[in-house]
Amino acid sequence: MPIPITQIKLKRLRMKLNHPFTTSFGEMRDKDFFITEAIDTEERSGFGESVAFPAPWYTEETxxxxxxVMKDFLIPLLHENTISHPHDVREIFSPIKRNNMAKAALEGAIWDLDAKRKNQTLAEVLGGHKSEIDAGISIGIQPTIDDLLQKVGDHIQQGYKRIKLKIKPGSDVKTLREVRKQFPDIPIMADANSAYTLQDLNRLKQLDEFNLMMIEQPLAHDDITDHAQLQALIQTPICLDESIHSAADARKAIDLGSCRVINVKIGRVGGLTEALAIHDLCRERGIDVWCGGMLEAGVGRAHNIALTTLPQFNLPGDTAGSSLYWERDIIQPEVIVHNGTITAPDKPGIGYEIDQEALEAYMIDEMVFDL
Ligand SMILES: O=C(O)CCC(=O)c1ccccc1C(=O)O
Ligand SMILES: [Mg+2]
Structure with missing residues (x-):
């Protein structure tokens, strides 16, 4: 039985972040993105969210x-093909190279719609069983060390299960030493967003003294071989983010010994079907995985929560409470973190209602496509 999709809507939203988010590649003050909507013959709606940023800093997509890519290539492919199961979308989109975030945004809406048609949660159709997931937080680079210590303390107080700090050359060893002095035992990790090269080996070796859970993407965004060399020389486990775009990339990185942990972002890998393949591979190979964040609004956040209910997501991810990012999120209820955990919703599909009033208020453009 095909999924009878009659229409796709692309709603472009602009939302102001409560706090600017700074990484080794730049500062973000607001989010500009698409909410995708797939509508069926019974006027049920499934929702997805695009995660590319305005500039190609993180990956090449914007x-x-x-x-x-959605308008001129992917939506026409949905028009020409029959979808029996959301799994089919990966194959249908395969003539288009990369552009994973564009693919994931549409595929996500179809997964949500399919789950709603089956009256199951998105987590259930993905094969996830956890009723609660552990929440971590990613803290951007702060203006001063005192600001950072304050933020770390606040989030620990709120129960977050691990703290991720953004580092870059010059804002690393000293910063981590200060944080460790004040918080000797908390689970901490560092994310470099590709700010180092093998030339920085000595500096990266120094990070071993801080007992970090892992260091995320220290070297180039498109590298797996230098990471393998580095992993052999440092004790801190390496986690790959930017380097992994598919299950095939993950297999090669694991074979080479480039990482001991993988950060799965649904957008970066081209959708939930590919994310599931990476999950299964990591489960087989004994590699830890967690779900990364892209400063998502509620719909993307809900997709991350559903994915994280799968068993190999065995480390806290970046999915935190809505209120840390947004004055008002676009879902009802918002994502709430209680004692460091998020309760997986039990309603069909993504499990949260769209706050239509908020969505309309943030919308700056809308495109409608009949299939
Ligand atoms: O809070 C979040 O959503 C995670 C934030 C984060 O770390 C991040 C945000 C924007 C771009 C890249 C990254 C990253 O994980 O590298
Ligand atoms: Mg990262």
Whole structure:
């Protein structure tokens, strides 16, 4: 039985972040992205969210390339093909190279719609069983060390299960030493967003003294071989983020010994079907996985929560409470973190209602496509 999709809507939203988010590649003050909607013959709606940023800092995709690729290539493919199961979308999109965030944004809406048609939660159709998931937090680079210590303390107080700090050359060893002095035992990890090269080996070796859970993406965004060399020389487990775009990439990185942990982002890997393949591979190979974040609004956050209910997501991810990011999120209820955990919703699909009033208020453009 095909999924009878009659229409796709792309709603472009602009939302202001409560706090600017700074990484080794730059500062973000607001989010500009698409909410995708897939509508069936019974006027049920499934929702997805695009995660590319306005500039190609993190990967090559941008909000504009997402719009172009969805509109001119991916939506026409949905028009020409029959979808029996959300798994089919990966194959249907395969003639289009990369553009994973554009693919994931549409695929996500179809997964949600399918789950709603089956009256099951998105977690259930993905094969996830956890009723609660552990929440971590990613703290951007702060103006001063005192600001950072304050933030770390606040989040620990709120129960977050691990703290991720952004580092870059010059804002690393000293910063981590201060944080460790004040918080000797908390689970901490560092994310470099590709700010180092093998030339920085001595500096990276120094990080071993801080007992970090892992260091995320220390070297180039497109590298797996240098990471293998580095992993052999440092004790801190390496986690790959930017380097992994598919289950095939993950297999090669694991074979080479480039990482001991993988950060799965649904957008970066091209959708939930590919994310599931990476999950299964890591489960087989004994590699820890967790779900990364892209400063998502509620719909993307809900997708991350559903994915994280799968068993191999055995470390806290970046999915934190809505209120840390947004004055008002676009879902009802918002994502709430209680004692460091998020309760997986039990309603069908993504399990949260769209707050239509909020969505309308943030919307700056809408495109509608009949299939
Ligand atoms: O809070 C979040 O959503 C995670 C934030 C985060 O670390 C991040 C945010 C923007 C771009 C890249 C990254 C990353 O994980 O590298
Ligand atoms: Mg990262």
């Amino acid at each position: 909000v504009e390339t997402n719009a172009h």
